[in-house]
Amino acid sequence: MSNSSLPHADAFTAESLRDPHALYAKMRDEAPVQKVVLPQGLAVWLLTRYDDVRAALSDPRLRSDKSDVDGVLRNHLVSQEARESWVDELSGNLLNTDPPDHTRLRRLVNRAFTRRTVAAMRSRIEEVTDELLDALPRGIEVDLLASFALPLPIIVICDLLGVPPEDRGVFTDWSNALLSSADAAETAQAGQKMFAFLGALLAEKRARPADDLLSGLVQVRDEEDRLSEEELISMALLLLVAGNESTVNLIGNSVLALLRHPDQLAALRADPALLPGAIEEFLRYDGPINTATFRSTAEPVTFSGVTIPAGELVVVSLLAANRDAGRFADPDRLDVTRPAGGHLGFGHGAHFCLGAPLARMEGEIALGRLLARFPDIKPALALDELTYRFSTIIHGLEKLPVIV
Numbered sequence: 001m002s003n004s005s006l007p008h009a010d011a012f013t014a015e016s017l018r019d020p021h022a023l024y025a026k027m028r029d030e031a032p033v034q035k036v037v038l039p040q041g042l043a044v045w046l047l048t049r050y051d052d053v054r055a056a057l058s059d060p061r062l063r064s065d066k067s068d069v070d071g072v073l074r075n076h077l078v079s080q081e082a083r084e085s086w087v088d089e090l091s092g093n094l095l096n097t098d099p100p101d102h103t104r105l106r107r108l109v110n111r112a113f114t115r116r117t118v119a120a121m122r123s124r125i126e127e128v129t130d131e132l133l134d135a136l137p138r139g140i141e142v143d144l145l146a147s148f149a150l151p152l153p154i155i156v157i158c159d160l161l162g163v164p165p166e167d168r169g170v171f172t173d174w175s176n177a178l179l180s181s182a183d184a185a186e187t188a189q190a191g192q193k194m195f196a197f198l199g200a201l202l203a204e205k206r207a208r209p210a211d212d213l214l215s216g217l218v219q220v221r222d223e224e225d226r227l228s229e230e231e232l233i234s235m236a237l238l239l240l241v242a243g244n245e246s247t248v249n250l251i252g253n254s255v256l257a258l259l260r261h262p263d264q265l266a267a268l269r270a271d272p273a274l275l276p277g278a279i280e281e282f283l284r285y286d287g288p289i290n291t292a293t294f295r296s297t298a299e300p301v302t303f304s305g306v307t308i309p310a311g312e313l314v315v316v317s318l319l320a321a322n323r324d325a326g327r328f329a330d331p332d333r334l335d336v337t338r339p340a341g342g343h344l345g346f347g348h349g350a351h352f353c354l355g356a357p358l359a360r361m362e363g364e365i366a367l368g369r370l371l372a373r374f375p376d377i378k379p380a381l382a383l384d385e386l387t388y389r390f391s392t393i394i395h396g397l398e399k400l401p402v403i404v
Helices: 014-018 021-030 050-057 066-075 080-085 101-113 115-119 122-135 144-149 151-161 172-180 184-207 213-224 229-260 262-270 272-286 356-373
Strands: 033-037 043-047 141-143 295-297 301-303 306-308 313-316 401-403
Touching: 033 306, 043 050, 050 301, 050 313, 101 213, 101 229, 115 356, 122 144, 122 151, 122 356, 141 144, 144 151, 144 229, 144 356, 151 213, 151 229, 151 356, 172 184, 172 229, 184 213, 184 229, 213 229, 229 262, 229 272, 229 356, 262 272, 262 356, 272 356
Parallel strands: 043 313
Antiparallel strands: 033 043, 141 401, 295 313, 301 306
């Protein structure tokens, strides 16, 4: 199968990933269920309409389990290079399991992300936010992602998991390669390095346990035998990477949306009580996640009149669904007063994002304090010059230069 034989095969080019909304609008209208090839060399069925995406995320005929997906996945790797370099050691986590394993794994970490537990973290998040904002240079160009949006969630999730401060930055490049590289060999190398790093970190937790989430998971693995070693390492990866990526891109995309819509920025400044609802609108309008993880069809399934055979890979676009005029009025308009609810920014169904309460609170604190501290924040270059990370999963900027 070649890209040229597929309709809208440019869905995941470097250019389209910078601003996919116009292409997704065309796909929703003309071919809402179609086959495309991902940059990794994977042939998949892509869903872009809200009703299809929401239904697919909770359809038991679409399997997330690693054992189901892996065989189908290898059958759909287009290039030999991709076949030889695909890494699956890190895929045995919540995103790649179905009940009953998913239920078991989620229960083990669910207590760390309840609303009550997350609320208890507020003072620490506020403290870190203020420290980072204090350090921003005034009157000169600064990358808001590198200086603020990126370190905030890294510090918070590492505090929660028990990652030593000196190790906080070591996995950043690997995480970026895992999520943002079109080179299969680079992705594989990053996965192997991450696997070794997490194995060593968890061995340290086993030797010297502390009052943190990773130590608790190690205890469950060793004493109760409810986690395999691969599940343990894969779970650590998910918590570290997802706990960082969702929030950094939520903050970055939200600031950019406000800079592009000064009227909405003014409305939010005039009434800070709008902020919780505005976070939901940012998640709908330009959320941090482009597509959900792979599903495989256990039997034929039909969406928008198109039947996908059994044994196929399915990918759903949360970004596309959240701009569907069939669900949201005037979907391409940012409106911080829009009634909250209904968006799929954190997914839907059993795989709804475990860390959603934490990401929401981090985003609310970060944006609220940033706007209060810096009323004259402005972009340091033309907004159409900004570039996006090359990722089919993450939707976020490479840099966000501003002057505060």
